[in-house]
Amino acid sequence: MTTCPSRPAPEPQTPHLDDLRPTAAERARTVAARRAASVCAVGVETSRVLAHAVTAQGQVLLAVPADGDLARAVAAAPDQDLSALVMVSDHAPVPVRRPIRAQLWLSGWVTPVREHDRRAAALAFAEVRPEGLLLDVGTAVTLLRLDLAEVVLGEGGTTTTEVSPLDFLEARPDPLAAVEAAHLAHLDRDHPEFLALLAGLLPAGARQPGDVLRPLGLDRFGVRLRIERPAGHQDVRVPFARPLTCAGELGRAVGRLTCAARARLRERG
Secondary structure, eight states, rough: OOOOOOSSSOOOOOOOOOGOOOOHHHHHHHHHHHSSSEEEEEEEEEEEEEEEEOTTTSSSEEEETTSHHHHHHHHHHHHGGEEEEEEEEEOOOOOOOOOEEEEEEEEEEEOOOOOGGGHHHHHHHHSSOOOGGGBBBBEEEEEEEEEEEEEEEEETTEEEEEHHHHHHOOOOOOHHHHHHHHHHEEEEEEEHHHHHHHHTTTTTTSOOTTTTTEEEEEEOOOEEEEEEETTEEEEEEEOSSSSSSSGHHHHHHHHHHHHHHHHHHHHHO
């Protein structure tokens, strides 16, 4: 027999839209999808990464020069297993004073992808990052696999967050990551009037005379803006009415932001 509780359960608390943003694991996966990466390993100073990818199957793969220091060090290591650290940098797509938005450190052990696994690994790599250099895997390019031990995300130059490797591999990049750079560059170059409208949605007093507003980031929860001042800067978020699920919803979300900003402008007279 079903019984009823003596009093109703409390309603779950819904976070305010201003506080919503991708999880740390999702933010880390989004940074991992950026192109600027380097690697250092035991006995090897910073080495060039031709390309890297986190595959849909949860493998971290590095494409490096076959004649480079890292490939040689891995080949010479006991069991061809070498402790390494990969750093991926996330640069703002528009000119700002401090252009590095985030950095991701992936540490663990690199091993060569074995010959019988190369084709499958190259195809999995190409699914998330198509690169012509993958045709040279096995000749001019060596494909390495990084077995993750630690994932650390740095944001804003001061904040670091440790993410479990499992959470990192299970997460997916933000659905707007692939279109973010083009949209922000277009906004910065061609639509100063929209930026001026968005300024009206900022908290009272957030922007002072002489401040410069720049588009800093875009994700499924909203737009990030940087307020640049003579003595520093502040990053703020303008949330969408609801989180987006794909890039196809972006146009409507921006339209709603525009309407909200115009309504706020009319309210203020």
